[in-house]
Amino acid sequence: MSGWSEIPMGPADPILGLTEAFNKDTDPRKVSLGVGAYRGDDGKPFVLDSVRKAEKLVLEKSFNHEYAGIAGIPEFTNLSLAFAYGKDSPALKENRVAGVQTLSGTGACRVMGEMFARFRGEGSAIYVPNPTWGNHIPIMKNAGLEVKKYRYFNPETVGLDFEGLLSDVQAAEDESVFLLHACAHNPTGIDPTHDQWAELSKLMKSKKHIAFFDCAYQGFASGDAEKDAWAIRRFVADGHCIALAQSFAKNFGLYGQRIGALSVVCNDAEEAARVGSQLKIVIRAMYSNPPVHGARLVAEILSDDTLAQEWAGECKAMADRIIAMRAGLRANLEKLNSVRSWEHITDQIGMFCYTGLTQEEVLKVREDSHIYFTNDGRISMAGITTENVEYIAASLHAVTG
Numbered sequence: 158m159s160g161w162s163e164i165p166m167g168p169a170d171p172i173l174g175l176t177e178a179f180n181k182d183t184d185p186r187k188v189s190l191g192v193g194a195y196r197g198d199d200g201k202p203f204v205l206d207s208v209r210k211a212e213k214l215v216l217e218k219s220f221n222h223e224y225a226g227i228a229g230i231p232e233f234t235n236l237s238l239a240f241a242y243g244k245d246s247p248a249l250k251e252n253r254v255a256g257v258q259t260l261s262g263t264g265a266c267r268v269m270g271e272m273f274a275r276f277r278g279e280g281s282a283i284y285v286p287n288p289t290w291g292n293h294i295p296i297m298k299n300a301g302l303e304v305k306k307y308r309y310f311n312p313e314t315v316g317l318d319f320e321g322l323l324s325d326v327q328a329a330e331d332e333s334v335f336l337l338h339a340c341a342h343n344p345t346g347i348d349p350t351h352d353q354w355a356e357l358s359k360l361m362k363s364k365k366h367i368a369f370f371d372c373a374y375q376g377f378a379s380g381d382a383e384k385d386a387w388a389i390r391r392f393v394a395d396g397h398c399i400a401l402a403q404s405f406a407k408n409f410g411l412y413g414q415r416i417g418a419l420s421v422v423c424n425d426a427e428e429a430a431r432v433g434s435q436l437k438i439v440i441r442a443m444y445s446n447p448p449v450h451g452a453r454l455v456a457e458i459l460s461d462d463t464l465a466q467e468w469a470g471e472c473k474a475m476a477d478r479i480i481a482m483r484a485g486l487r488a489n490l491e492k493l494n495s496v497r498s499w500e501h502i503t504d505q506i507g508m509f510c511y512t513g514l515t516q517e518e519v520l521k522v523r524e525d526s527h528i529y530f531t532n533d534g535r536i537s538m539a540g541i542t543t544e545n546v547e548y549i550a551a552s553l554h555a556v557t558g
């Protein structure tokens with residue numbers, strides 16, 4: 158290849174590429190419902206007061222800008238794990254959880270993908286839900302894994318295909334890796350019930366499967382971080398040595414700070430030390446070490462009871478606004494005497510609503526009303542406000558009837 162002349166133009170990202178298209182759109186009616194980034198009712202990005210306070214505290218400490226070390230800021234990682242597993246987690250008390258700071262949730266997923274490829278073999282399988290967050294697939298493929306799907310969404314019931322899920326878990330060969338969304342499933346907004354999680358945990362244990370939780374919305378789903386960690390903690394209590402990817406992008410509003418963590422529950426402290434050493438080897442050759450600022454902000458908040466309480470209140474307020482917009486969108490669609498049932502809008506949880514619109518309908522809404530959401534019909538509920546909810550409902554109704 159002579160120079161760069163043969164490099165083809167790549168396709169826009171299905172999610173982040175939408176933002177680029179939205180930004181170029183000059184129509185005053187345009188609405189962005191693509192990327193899952195929280196907006197207030199004013200339609201603007203939201204910086205939490207607790208984060209602003211943490212920023213001041215961090216600045217007052219006059220930290221230097223030295224490397225954090227491959228595994229990141231230890232205080233952040235320890236607090237991040239306690240946030241997910243619980244302050245009283247026996248696994249944490251027994252030092253059998255290997256944990257590292259990562260480049261947000263994406264980085265955690267990629268590092269874990271590399272670990273699976275390295276220690277379970279290039280081309281080994283990882284099962285992801287159908288559908289899943291679009292970026293899971295290229296992340297895991299680029300890490301060297303074969304991506305397989307397990308049934309998750311039932312288009313007929315617009316609900317969880319739990320029977321299909323269980324039979325795919327049963328059918329997979331023993332000791333397979335299953336990626337699970339810890340809460341607020343992206344893109345469907347459909348989570349298993351506690352009983353279903355418990356049944357899944359039992360079956361996966363009997364098959365010796367490895368549960369890899371991707372937890373990108375803890376606190377943001379129900380508004381209660383403890384509640385949103387229920388599945389993670391149940392699996393660990395049932396004896397699973399899970400892997401866990403955490404993101405602080407949405408729940409702390411730290412999208413651009415790229416703050417996350419990856420942890421692996423092991424059988425004992427010695428095993429955790431070995432796993433931790435291998436995580437560092439993967440990270441060192443990938444991006445060497447993570448950014449310090451956002452980790453210090455999260456550490457400031459989670460280490461201070463008052464700030465942590467304030468954060469919890471703000472996170473609940475974000476979740477509550479989304480829940481209110483779910484009710485508003487459904488009510489406006491029903492007011493228009495829509496021929497379709499829109500119950501699923503309020504049944505679903507978290508950042509996204511899986512509308513059930515076909516790609517053709519999505520593109521028509523985009524073309525006619527300049528409302529941008531992903532081709533699979535996923536709407537980022539945070540883009541809906543009391544001001545635009547009627548326009549969005551009318552635009553969807555114009556296409557769906």
Ligand SMILES: Cc1ncc(COP(=O)(O)O)c(CN[C@@](C)(CC(=O)O)C(=O)O)c1O
Pocket residue numbers: 172173191192193194260261262263264290292338343371373403404405406412416417
């Ligand atoms: C399930 C899941 N895991 C991991 C991530 C990664 O987030 P992070 O790297 O920023 O921590 C996202 C973000 N998904 C978003 C919100 C944004 C994106 O696509 O990157 C989405 O719109 O689906 C996600 O939805």
